[in-house]
Amino acid sequence: MSFVIILIKASLIYGGLLGTAAAMTLAERKISAWMQLRIGPNRVGPGGVLQPLADGVKFIFKEEVTPDGANKGLFRLGPIMAAAPAMLTIAVIPFAGETTIFGIDFGLLSLTDLDIGLLFVLALSGLSVYGVILGGWASNSKYSLLGGLRASAQMVSYELSLIMTALTVVALSGSMNLREIVEVQNTGNFLDWHCFTPVVGQVGLILFVITTFAETNRHPFDFAECEPELVGGFHTEYSSMKFALFFLGEYCAMTVMACLTTVLFLGGYSVPFWEDAPWIVQVGTFMTKTAFFLFLFIWVRWTLPRFRYDQLMNLGWKIFFPIALANLLLAGAVISLS
Amino acid sequence: MVVVQRRELTFWERIYLPEIFRGLAITFKKMFEPRVTRQYPEEALPTNEVTRGQPRLVVKDDGNIACVSCGLCEAACPAYAITIDSQETERFIEREPERFEIDMLRCILCGFCEEACPKEAIFMSDELELANTTRQGLVYDMKQLERPASTLKPRIDYVRRINDRW
Ligand code: SF4
Ligand code: SF4
Numbered sequence: 092m093s094f095v096i097i098l099i100k101a102s103l104i105y106g107g108l109l110g111t112a113a114a115m116t117l118a119e120r121k122i123s124a125w126m127q128l129r130i131g132p133n134r135v136g137p138g139g140v141l142q143p144l145a146d147g148v149k150f151i152f153k154e155e156v157t158p159d160g161a162n163k164g165l166f167r168l169g170p171i172m173a174a175a176p177a178m179l180t181i182a183v184i185p186f187a188g189e190t191t192i193f194g195i196d197f198g199l200l201s202l203t204d205l206d207i208g209l210l211f212v213l214a215l216s217g218l219s220v221y222g223v224i225l226g227g228w229a230s231n232s233k234y235s236l237l238g239g240l241r242a243s244a245q246m247v248s249y250e251l252s253l254i255m256t257a258l259t260v261v262a263l264s265g266s267m268n269l270r271e272i273v274e275v276q277n278t279g280n281f282l283d284w285h286c287f288t289p290v291v292g293q294v295g296l297i298l299f300v301i302t303t304f305a306e307t308n309r310h311p312f313d314f315a316e317c318e319p320e321l322v323g324g325f326h327t328e329y330s331s332m333k334f335a336l337f338f339l340g341e342y343c344a345m346t347v348m349a350c351l352t353t354v355l356f357l358g359g360y361s362v363p364f365w366e367d368a369p370w371i372v373q374v375g376t377f378m379t380k381t382a383f384f385l386f387l388f389i390w391v392r393w394t395l396p397r398f399r400y401d402q403l404m405n406l407g408w409k410i411f412f413p414i415a416l417a418n419l420l421l422a423g424a425v426i427s428l429s
Numbered sequence: 430m431v432v433v434q435r436r437e438l439t440f441w442e443r444i445y446l447p448e449i450f451r452g453l454a455i456t457f458k459k460m461f462e463p464r465v466t467r468q469y470p471e472e473a474l475p476t477n478e479v480t481r482g483q484p485r486l487v488v489k490d491d492g493n494i495a496c497v498s499c500g501l502c503e504a505a506c507p508a509y510a511i512t513i514d515s516q517e518t519e520r521f522i523e524r525e526p527e528r529f530e531i532d533m534l535r536c537i538l539c540g541f542c543e544e545a546c547p548k549e550a551i552f553m554s555d556e557l558e559l560a561n562t563t564r565q566g567l568v569y570d571m572k573q574l575e576r577p578a579s580t581l582k583p584r585i586d587y588v589r590r591i592n593d594r595w
Binding site for chain 2: 122125126127128129130297390391393394395
């Protein structure tokens with residue numbers, strides 16, 4: 092029985108994740124169009140909602156090109172390495188508390204309830220950069236190589252602040268288990284959400300959001316694919332479904348990171364003023380919060396120009412890292428005082 | 430040499446985040462402004478007598494073509510798009526084209542033929558769309574080029590008005 096339940100949960104969660112990723116490709120194009128006073132894709136299906144399907148079909152039927160001199164094995168491994176970690180990390184995100192559907196106890200609405208959930212997410216999402224580096228290296232193209240190199244340097248300088256900020260939340264809630272982190276915040280009073288912890292919460296939230304942009308290789312920190320300088324960066328030589336896989340990975344990573352931000356700072360599935368809301372309300376709340384961050388990803392992308400590479404390094408090492416450290420110390424002070 | 434005077438950024442601008450929020454506010458506002466996109470095949474561009482579309486031959490009200498096959502347009506055409514073969518006719522003008530072809534793939538819609546014509550026989554229409562599956566299909570013969578003078582009236586009046594200025 093428990094096996095069937097896990098199977099159902101897995102198909103729901105992964106269906107949801109891939110669905111979100113597909114919807115994000117459409118949302119990205121639609122919202123960017125609106126922001127530029129355009130209309131965006133509107134030919135496939137009513138209002139263009141079937142565009143992701145059309146894109147998928149197009150990707151499948153495109154010719155797959157492997158450049159001469161590419162390292163075939165690594166070249167194939169790249170997209171997989173980029174997409175798989177993002178998809179794995181969704182497993183620990185709790186979407187709702189105790190769930191009972193049709194009298195069947197589904198338990199916590201997440202695939203697993205790891206004690207080191209946060210560590211798992213951070214470790215695996217750190218892995219996804221290998222996909223980019225491998226892809227860039229194996230392509231045997233200077234643009235790809237530069238893209239991969241940049242990605243690796245960027246990851247090193249950002250992951251530190253990201254983890255420091257995540258640690259702040261761990262300190263505040265006293266657990267690395269994502270469910271417990273949510274439970275600490277789920278008191279019915281939304282002022283208990285970590286983003287409302289005076290100073291520490293706000294600084295942490297802003298830092299975390301900014302670093303997730305770098306973590307997921309998103310604008311304004313998408314140096315790895317920087318079109319004007321590097322053609323397409325690490326995916327210059329990729330075509331067809333391999334290219335699509337990189338994109339899928341990027342959008343999945345965005346979704347997971349949006350979920351994570353929600354869990355860490357916005358109280359995950361906790362509903363304001365309603366401590367033990369039914370699961371469907373909790374899932375709805377969770378999705379609304381996540382949707383905001385997903386929208387933020389797109390919103391920022393079409394607002395800000397791309398940073399310069401050295402600016403990112405400066406920002407990462409000289410500004411964000413000290414702030415993240417200070418914030419962690421402050422969090423420690425707050426905890427020991429209260 | 431130009432010395433670019435860069436303004437010192439204030440502290441508020443240097444922390445950058447407030448400015449980012451300002452930018453975000455702008456893009457958010459833009460999402461609700463009217464769109465500028467024109468959905469082309471459904472919403473065609475408006476045309477008027479100034480539109481310089483594809484050249485068309487005038488068919489006079491008596492049903493005859495106005496062209497006297499003088500060949501001036503053929504000579505004036507910078508793209509060598511026009512081909513004319515002449516023949517005799519019983520009409521007063523004595524000559525008329527036997528074959529009058531414009532290769533629409535070559536035509537650059539420059540309007541020189543219209544300017545060159547001494548008989549007001551060729552005018553730029555407001556027809557702009559051009560599509561076919563073969564190249565040969567886009568070489569328009571006389572039948573495809575002929576338009577009754579009434580349909581070209583606004584353009585003819587416009588060209589006369591312009592020419593009167595000289
Ligand atoms: S519009 Fe110009 S290019 Fe076209 S047929 Fe007339 S003269 Fe030739
Ligand atoms: S210039 Fe006018 S009259 Fe002469 S051949 Fe061309 S269309 Fe006919």
